Amino acid sequence: MSSLEVKLLSEHYDKPEFQGLEGYKKHGGYEVLVKALKMEPQKIIDEVKASGLRGRGGAGFPTGVKWGFLPNNDEPRYLLCNADEGEPGTFKDRVMMERAPHQLIEGMIISAFAVKSHKSYIYIRGEYDEPARILRKALDEAYEAGLLGKNILGSGFDHDMDLYRGAGAYICGEETGMISSLEGLKGQPKLKPPFPAIQGYLKKPTIVNNVETLAAVKYIIRDGADAYRKYGTEKSAGTKLFSISGNVVKPGTYEVPLGISLKDLIFDVCGGLKPGRKLKAVIPGGSSAPILTAEESLKVNMDYESLAQSGSMLGSGAVIVIDDSNDMVDLLDVTLHFYHHESCGQCTPCREGTGWISKITHSIKNGEGTTKDIDLIKNVAEHMMGKTICALSDAAAMPAISFVTKFRDEFEAYVNKGVERRGEDAHA
Amino acid sequence: MSKAFELSKEGAELVKKELTRYETKHSAIIPALYQVQKENGWVPPESIEYLAGLMGLPESHINEVFSFYTMFNKVPTGKLHVQVCTNISCSMNGGRELAKKLCERFNVKPGEVSKDGLVTISQVECLGSCDTAPMMQVNDRYIENLDFEKAVQALKEMGAQ
Numbered sequence A: 001m002s003s004l005e006v007k008l009l010s011e012h013y014d015k016p017e018f019q020g021l022e023g024y025k026k027h028g029g030y031e032v033l034v035k036a037l038k039m040e041p042q043k044i045i046d047e048v049k050a051s052g053l054r055g056r057g058g059a060g061f062p063t064g065v066k067w068g069f070l071p072n073n074d075e076p077r078y079l080l081c082n083a084d085e086g087e088p089g090t091f092k093d094r095v096m097m098e099r100a101p102h103q104l105i106e107g108m109i110i111s112a113f114a115v116k117s118h119k120s121y122i123y124i125r126g127e128y129d130e131p132a133r134i135l136r137k138a139l140d141e142a143y144e145a146g147l148l149g150k151n152i153l154g155s156g157f158d159h160d161m162d163l164y165r166g167a168g169a170y171i172c173g174e175e176t177g178m179i180s181s182l183e184g185l186k187g188q189p190k191l192k193p194p195f196p197a198i199q200g201y202l203k204k205p206t207i208v209n210n211v212e213t214l215a216a217v218k219y220i221i222r223d224g225a226d227a228y229r230k231y232g233t234e235k236s237a238g239t240k241l242f243s244i245s246g247n248v249v250k251p252g253t254y255e256v257p258l259g260i261s262l263k264d265l266i267f268d269v270c271g272g273l274k275p276g277r278k279l280k281a282v283i284p285g286g287s288s289a290p291i292l293t294a295e296e297s298l299k300v301n302m303d304y305e306s307l308a309q310s311g312s313m314l315g316s317g318a319v320i321v322i323d324d325s326n327d328m329v330d331l332l333d334v335t336l337h338f339y340h341h342e343s344c345g346q347c348t349p350c351r352e353g354t355g356w357i358s359k360i361t362h363s364i365k366n367g368e369g370t371t372k373d374i375d376l377i378k379n380v381a382e383h384m385m386g387k388t389i390c391a392l393s394d395a396a397a398m399p400a401i402s403f404v405t406k407f408r409d410e411f412e413a414y415v416n417k418g419v420e421r422r423g424e425d426a427h428a
Numbered sequence B: 001m002s003k004a005f006e007l008s009k010e011g012a013e014l015v016k017k018e019l020t021r022y023e024t025k026h027s028a029i030i031p032a033l034y035q036v037q038k039e040n041g042w043v044p045p046e047s048i049e050y051l052a053g054l055m056g057l058p059e060s061h062i063n064e065v066f067s068f069y070t071m072f073n074k075v076p077t078g079k080l081h082v083q084v085c086t087n088i089s090c091s092m093n094g095g096r097e098l099a100k101k102l103c104e105r106f107n108v109k110p111g112e113v114s115k116d117g118l119v120t121i122s123q124v125e126c127l128g129s130c131d132t133a134p135m136m137q138v139n140d141r142y143i144e145n146l147d148f149e150k151a152v153q154a155l156k157e158m159g160a161q
């Protein structure tokens, strides 16, 4: 294990017993819940605010602030855990749910108590059959032990939690798409505002948080906001579980403090590249995050600010490491095919735009593109941004623009090869 | 005329229970479609009409939900539904070649059922197991860190010829 790793949430992930209630309890499981249930709910929200915890699902919105948006009344409200995990490159939620289902459940009960919610759902992607089975079992155990249901541990607080299984649609990871799906509709996103905290599931105030966000709440309440803040940077507090894949020697899920350098993450924590290979590029936050060149990658730190400054984003913390054996036109083609396939079709710029840029990229790869087509990808992508109901359109546009801008020579090489073959002028 | 479809008695009971499990009846549609697929291998058009009757929901609405989600098979699949991930990290590690070679090995085109009815191979998007690329999902099971030989071996163990 690299000395740069920090095992806060993942301390016991290597112990199989941590999956069951008994083993979980042996390692302090549900002790924080006991503590939380004796606190003022508002005090928990304040502590989460003070910790600086930001949403780990992609947008990085401050969790305590989001909770504070809930109306201050006794209206029923829901807590939804986003376990849809569909952003290509991301797999840390699956690891968390498989290794430590009770950690998520405990984090959720504490969070529900803080926001005064009596009903929560874990919305899990349909393909996650194994994690769903593990969670189902953990929920049964929790009910049996009086950790869920009426009058939890004699506190007077009631809370029911259920698991809902999606059925294969990336867009259901977007919070309003997820709400539609849970309501038994097509999983299409809805226009915001109103934000879910005001009007969400069944038009009731609803908090949507990622698996990792809700699990982290437990540790903030256990150790206090100040202790949590010891990890990370001023504006990007705490630890983060990164999903690292692609061309590294040791791909996997690693917990490190936010702010670690990407260079250390790749070359120290993940054992570097395969022998003889050179770093070409890194996608630092899931396939929708703008790509970084090798040079940019070696300068950036893995926190929200540093990545934003470099023109990319932390996203879901999915780091895809790309060595010099890869073809960037091909990788963009794969990426755009995905976003086009997953567009729900409600908004014209997204529906048409994803189709268009995906088709052009594909034709360039097939040696049928022109120089103008390279510019066209960029132009179309620019017009896809900031105009749609949800951010999927931007999620497709960002890789398109960054790949074409930063690796233009590779796109041109394809065009030129095609021109040579056809013996015609690319500018015609 | 489409032939009639019915769930098993237990299946129908299960769907009825789902109807009251959530805040709205509509939320039972996805679980009901899963039940149809579990019993039948895929979701035939006539099952939608059947569910509408069983659940007391409009057929058009069930159809809308059914068509939106990719995990509901719109056509029959082989006994082993082999879904090879060809998204970015798997493609970088040979996912597409694997899918292609498996199609050749079992003599099927993507999405087709093999003549013996045992195998369907499709290419799917990221399955959330990118650190074990390339990988595939066979029915409900993830099979990871693959190469061609290992994939064929696993499929044979599951009954493929």
Ligand SMILES: Cc1cc2nc3c(=O)[nH]c(=O)nc-3n(C[C@H](O)[C@H](O)[C@H](O)COP(=O)(O)O)c2cc1C
Pocket: A054, A055, A056, A057, A058, A059, A060, A061, A063, A082, A083, A084, A085, A086, A087, A170, A171, A172, A173, A174, A175, A176, A208, A209, A210, A211, A213, A214, A390, A391, A392, A395
């Ligand atoms: C197209 C799209 C897909 C998304 N997919 C996920 C996802 O799979 N998991 C997730 O937690 N958040 C996802 N999000 C972000 C959610 O909309 C939402 O911001 C998040 O669940 C809030 O939780 P957090 O504040 O704890 O991050 C997605 C957003 C978009 C636009």
Ligand code: SF4
Pocket: A171, A188, A189, A342, A343, A344, A345, A346, A347, A348, A350, A351, A388, A389, A390, A391, A392, A393
């Ligand atoms: S941006 Fe795309 S995915 Fe999002 S709502 Fe519009 S069409 Fe659907």
Ligand code: FES
Pocket: A088, A089, A090, B085, B086, B087, B088, B089, B090, B091, B125, B126, B127, B128, B129, B130, B131, B133, B135
């Ligand atoms: S890219 Fe294949 S599992 Fe994620």
